[in-house]
Amino acid sequence: MNSGRIILLAVALVAGGAVFFLMSSGGNEPVPTAQIIPQQDAIEVEQVLVADRDFARGDRLDVEGTRWVKWPASNLPEGAITKANEEFYASLPETVARSVMVKNEPITEAKVLRPGQAGMMAALLTPGMQAVTLDVSMRQSAAGFILPGDKIDIYHTVDSDDRDGTLTSQLLYANVRVLAIDQTFAQTGEGAQPSSTVTLELVPTQVEKFLTSRENGTLSLALRSAFQPEGGDELLQETQPSEIVVIRYGQS
Numbered sequence: 001m002n003s004g005r006i007i008l009l010a011v012a013l014v015a016g017g018a019v020f021f022l023m024s025s026g027g028n029e030p031v032p033t034a035q036i037i038p039q040q041d042a043i044e045v046e047q048v049l050v051a052d053r054d055f056a057r058g059d060r061l062d063v064e065g066t067r068w069v070k071w072p073a074s075n076l077p078e079g080a081i082t083k084a085n086e087e088f089y090a091s092l093p094e095t096v097a098r099s100v101m102v103k104n105e106p107i108t109e110a111k112v113l114r115p116g117q118a119g120m121m122a123a124l125l126t127p128g129m130q131a132v133t134l135d136v137s138m139r140q141s142a143a144g145f146i147l148p149g150d151k152i153d154i155y156h157t158v159d160s161d162d163r164d165g166t167l168t169s170q171l172l173y174a175n176v177r178v179l180a181i182d183q184t185f186a187q188t189g190e191g192a193q194p195s196s197t198v199t200l201e202l203v204p205t206q207v208e209k210f211l212t213s214r215e216n217g218t219l220s221l222a223l224r225s226a227f228q229p230e231g232g233d234e235l236l237q238e239t240q241p242s243e244i245v246v247i248r249y250g251q252s
Contacts, residue, residue: 001145044073049081049089049107055097058123060149062093066107079108091115096123098171121199124179129201131179136198146198150178154200154210158217172213175224185197192209 048071055061068083081088088095094115101111113120121131146152154173160166180199198221202210213219 045070045079046073046076047071047083048076049105051101051105051107055101057097057099058126059097060093061095061097061107061112062068066092069104071106072076077106077108079110080106081108088114096120098123121179124199126177130204131199132202132207134198134200134214134221135196136219136221146178146181146221146223148178149178151175152178152200153222153224153225155220156213156217156221157220161209169220172219173202173206173210 023233047068049066050069051065052067053065055065071080082087091114095112097111098119099111101107113123125131141223144225153171154176155169156172157167157169160168177200178198182197210219
């Protein structure tokens with residue numbers, strides 16, 4: 001064998017050995033595998049009613065002042081109002097805050113009073129005020145358009161002393177708040193209804209005169225504008241009439 005073939009064979013052996021070494025050393029590297037992440041169970045949630053603004057004690061709730069938020073079903077506040085409680089949501093305009101509620105706070109049964117519950121009327125009353133009732137007809141109550149929450153003036157009509165059929169009327173109280181009409185504590189959107197019993201809010205010193213006037217003569221209610229000019233009547237200010245309206249046989 002000549003020297004050229006020997007050299008060629010040696011080169012081939014060296015190259016083959018190098019290839020074998022590289023292949024054997026590379027085979028020890030771990031084969032990458034896909035990492036399996038365990039799937040978490042989906043969290044069950046409920047739609048919970050929360051305050052969308054601050055409510056003071058005695059404030060009426062309303063749709064605009066509330067909203068629905070998602071809440072973990074396993075951690076619902078006690079007495080929380082959920083979407084399943086359709087009866088509560090339907091009576092929302094007649095529901096009042098029993099205690100202060102702040103924005104984003106869940107509304108619960110313990111924090112509100114609903115129609116028919118004990119303490120409902122007491123919660124509606126401004127501190128220091130008293131509630132009185134008056135039986136009225138459509139004619140005495142602005143054709144039934146007076147609704148809970150409205151402000152009214154009360155007029156007292158009596159027979160004159162000369163017994164000639166003359167009636168005299170004068171303003172008894174101004175700017176009185178209407179608490180309820182019959183058993184309705186909020187405006188329902190049903191329009192004018194024949195009124196029978198109106199519940200009004202007065203200061204204690206006015207109640208005695210109101211009751212006396214109710215039994216001696218006729219009390220009529222006049223609806224006030226929702227937009228009063230500046231410098232208007234003070235709340236429940238007892239006024240002395242500057243003009244007495246005299247009605248003779250249906251003509252003033």
